Amino acid sequence: MRQQRIGIVMHGVTGRMGMNQHLIRSVLAIRDQGGLALADGSRLVPDPILVGRNADKIEALATAHGVERWTTDLDAALANPDDTLFFDAASTQLRPALLRKAIDAGKHIYCEKPVSEGLEEAVAIARYAREKGVKNGIVHDKLDLPGLRKLKRLRDSGFFGRILSVRGEFGYWVFEGDWMPAQRPSWNYRADEGGGIISDMLCHWRYVLDNVVAPVKSVSCLGAVHIPTRWDEAGAEYSADADDAAYATFLLEGDVVAHINSSWCTRVRRDDLVTFHVDGTHGSAVAGLHSCRSQARVNTPKPVWNPDVPQALDFYEGWEEVPDNQVFDNGFKVQWEQFLRHVVEDAPWNYTLAEGAKGVQLAEAGYQSWRERRWIDLPELEI
Incomplete structure (x- = not known):
């Protein structure tokens, strides 16, 4: 050959x-x-x-x-x-x-x-x-992660009906570097070296939301420096002045509301390091890096609020695994x-x-929103 x-x-x-x-x-x-x-x-x-x-x-x-x-x-x-x-x-x-x-x-x-x-x-x-x-x-x-490809497959098939909202959770605990070595480089937490989770992750959320759900039209974002002191690769203490968490809400085309928390200061109790929960009129789905589970309207349970007795429903039971149906490469x-x-x-x-x-553009708007405590619209870029 x-x-x-x-x-x-x-x-x-x-x-x-x-x-x-x-x-x-x-x-x-x-x-x-x-x-x-x-x-x-x-x-x-x-x-x-x-x-x-x-x-x-x-x-x-x-x-x-x-x-x-x-x-x-x-x-x-x-x-x-x-x-x-x-x-x-x-x-x-x-x-x-x-x-x-x-x-x-x-x-x-x-x-x-x-x-x-x-x-x-x-x-x-x-x-x-x-x-x-x-x-x-x-x-x-992230567009070629198996979980997100399955999520897009559901959207393209009309499974959701009209999409209402998206809730995303991304992150994990990044050790400070003193008693346990950090699993991310120290420059991630130094503003003068280009660090910050807003600049790192909102770039991802732009193409994920644009291509898997709907185009992003505006953003409201609150950043935080939760851990102001960390230790670098040589064990030296330094001031961590770049944002290590971001709490962002996006308005998408079609009035879809998306909210994504991004944090290097959270301990994981969910199915994966990142999950996206999409709700629609006809169904919902939750996708991680590899798996995706869905619940159709006809399979949706009917809970009743009663704080006086323990919850009898197992809310995980009514979700079905979306099959691979193909081999997903890296x-x-x-x-x-x-x-x-x-x-x-x-x-x-x-x-x-x-x-x-x-x-x-989205990351820059996220920082502007944080500084000015307001929503920022995203105009069309002329390139």
Whole structure:
């Protein structure tokens, strides 16, 4: 079977997400399965070059996973015409300049979210990519989670009737780092390094709500810094001044009300680290990362409020598991495959940097709402 190579400059993949999800479980998984099957019958085989500042880390990562190429010289990597795609999973603060440099080098670009810290710059880089004619994409990994794909399947089938509301719960306890090491990097809790759960998670909630339920029209958000002191990777105490929780209400198209709590300061007592509960006139559903359960109107129990006696109904009983009906691959890998097909075959692709700018728009509106204690409308972006 004929193979063709695609060279990928991968920047910032020594971090947890970049290494595990993008390098190992996506690009290398595609390589190790013999490449991506294309429409002409050939297979597209990724050939990554790892780029980072720490030579020891990069070399060790490359050696551990059979990657032949690595470098600390980003400019040299971008100058190689045999590598046509640039991927970035490093700091949000550095991303716009890195993307612009890659675009100037003629590379197609794919990157983690958020695309930038501010809307003006997010719109500018999206316009720049379009003007330069490079194909571009933003990560939107939660759309390919099995639970959310099942939830969207219910919506598309008309199961809900008219959707009324959405309740989302995301988060878990992130240890402070003193007596128990923290499971998230310290920069997440430093405002001057681009930290904050609003900037991190509202970008996700934008594309989830837009694509699984209905487009977001306005937001009211309250942020919080619940834990003001944490300890970094070296065990040093620092001031955690970035928001570690956000309580946001969204008004969606069709007057659907959505409320999502996002917190790194909560202990989990629910089915998963994130759950979405959708209520409609004809049915309801609750989705996590992998599972989704539904309850139709005809299966809905009829409880009666009586605080004087223990509740006799088991409210979990009347929910049915939505079956897989197919094999779900890793969501990051699925999107890498879609974007690679877009690059080499011009296959359809909707999640451009313009979509990434919408996520930044919502995060920026969330911060504005918190500061001004009011609802913020989201106008259409002109990109």
